[in-house]
Amino acid sequence: MEVDVKNRKGGEFLIKSTDYQDVFTPEQYDDEQKMMASMCKDFLDSDILPHLDAIDRQEEGLMEKLLNKAGELGLLSASLPEKYEGFGKDFTTSLLITEMMGAGHSFAVALAAHTGIGMLPILYFGNDAQKDKYLPKLGSGVLKASYCLTEPGSGSDALAAKTKAVLTPDGLSYVLNGQKMWITNAGFADVFIVFAKIDGEHFTGFIVEKGTAGMSLGNEEHKMGIKGSSTRQVFFSDCKIPKENVLGEIGKGHLIAFNILNIGRIKLAAAALGASKQTSTIAIKYAKERIQFKMPIANFGAIQHKLAEQAIRIYAVESALYRAGADIHQKEEQLRGMGKTNEEALLGAASDYAIECAILKVAGSEVLDYVADEGVQILGGYGYSADYPMDRAYRDSRINRIFEGTNEINRMLILDMFLKRALKGELDLMSPAMAIQKELMSVPESKDLGIGIFAQEKEVLVQLKKSILMTAGFAAQKFMLTLSHEQEILMNLSDMIIDVYVAESTLLRTEKLISLKGEKEGNIQVEISKVYLNDAIDRIYLAGKNAITSMTEGDEQKMLLLGLKRFTKSTSINTKESRRKIAKKLIEADKYIF
């Protein structure tokens, strides 16, 4: 995989344009990546999809067996360094594997919890002895992992955890007391990453092994979806663990929790993408087979609209996902080149792109929910039947907006991170915001468009970014430190940012696709990109308007709204015709294909 190395920074997309040559797109997977994707598909088709009912019934030992098989295939150790008997694959490959396995419903959740939040804390924060002891066995699947952060009283506010750790008088052990809630894989995990406060104060990570006296499990939770994924409470009652099991530094547990989440979030988007593609394919096939009024329902415009819109959103979020993934990979290489260890490099890179990770978490989970919801609609009554696959797709989708930080928390984080970076001088949001204020006072001048297939669309993007900088800049000035109390405005602003990032990524991907394969190969993708942008403009306008009207009055409001209008101007395209073309292609292909 080749990506030009440029000195780019996370979050910079809001103030800079990106050249299509600098983005990585799924069209650039190499042969090995394609083979790995195809291996995942074979594994899903042979071992997972035929057994979804048994998995959801939590048939005794089945999930462990499947995880073991995944271990044999190397899926658990793909991104583990070779030193720990892993395959040391790059970040893009690990995203691709996550995407492919994302179609595996509950199994995908178990797999992601094990390889992500379960294993990564030890990889990134463990000392050598801990890494040597656990990583090879976690990579092979001999040991299975879970991650215990949430408590009954602390979910989003994770640092308010009450679980306590106290050093024994002999100084050799810690005694844990407390209760963890919603712990994925708890039923069969051998290794638990547990967060507790030493002396009720210093938030710290610990490794607790299954069978440690004083640790016990609650019953399986009854859940709306991902029923096959083990979710239980974990109780600690005078649970004594050796002090060697402290993970990372004392009092620095939040660094583990938050850093792991960056990677977890972008991976969640990858998994949601895989599930979305599968769900779209189910809908396409059904729409072709279901006859009403003497013809397949796929012939109806209303259904074609849905099929096309599913594809548009999937393609869009996929473009953003692999763009961000490769940016992280590139940053990682750069940090490694600067002498960082492998672990420091990936963590540093993910933290640099934490804004993009949060954007993708929200966008990926919401695309999947859209696709599943319309999937049910396309199947009609059969969509509502538990005997058809859409029922499971719909129920399993919903969790993604809740875990790995709820989408509300992630939306607020996006803004929070932008503002912090601006305050620290890492991202210069001020100068462009000032320039926009000046521009607002002047008469709009007509601009020469650049060249290339999306010359006009790119100019639209430049303007859209101005609309965000203008609105966010005004909000920041007006509320200063109390902006965090204006959550509604933060939600509006983050929606605008998410849409701009995704729309830009979509255009860049299509431009690259055409440069690689020619215009004919990319003609439907051009339609997709244009429709996405077209609709994003109106969404951005609406979010901007809501933000502006909720913080201004009178002339100030008038001026900002005029500015918003100016920056969110679009040319009209015939979206009906575009969607019909997109739907036709999907129907011909009999599956999601872009």
Next chain:
Amino acid sequence: MKILVCITHVPDTTSKITFIENNSKFNSAGVQFIIGPYDEYALSKAIDIRDKQGVGEITVLNVGTSETENTLRKALAIGADKAVRVDSEPISSIFTATQISNFVKNNSFDLVLMGRESIDFNGGIVHTLVAEMLDWECVNPIMKLDIVGDKLLMTKEVDGGKEEIEANLPLVLGCQEPIAEWKIPSMKGIMSSRTKPLVVIDPIPVSIGSKVLAFEVPQPKSGCKMIDPSNLEQLVELLKNEAKVLN
């Protein structure tokens, strides 16, 4: 044991089949190619034999153009030791069988395994032709294979039943399910497939053989009609006059 597994490079079973150039050529645009499913049984069985015996070597062979190399790589990833590509379109069964038997003559093998048939042209005769050209025995299609000492015990599917067969090496066998379980390539297999040898050899000339002039896609079946059981007369009438299967 030295085993040769011959694999086909065929469109995925869910592909949409269309033709171009006056219906003389398969339209491969957008089509996903796979190892022929029956050939994959043959390959899986070969791996089982090698791994059980702890010795031996598996060579996979395909007669095809460079486009088929990914398919060969996948066979290597699944577990074959080396790959050979005879650089030519597989023009006809005779052509393909000649290339295979020539390769077998120039290299020593104990056993040649293939699928019972390819799933593109479904000729189902290459194993027989190869055996004939080599003057070996051929059994096809076999569903079960055990090696006991130097004997091969096989179960063959025949019309309405099964046949138990015993034979000695060398042999050419056509395989079908459930002879072995398909194997999924592992990460390790995929990564090592890049370093395993894949040799390209030139085809030898073949004078006889057939050539496809045109293909035709069957018309989709027209919709079926549901007749209420109480309307037997209407059914008979339709079978007589519309379907014309009764007179």
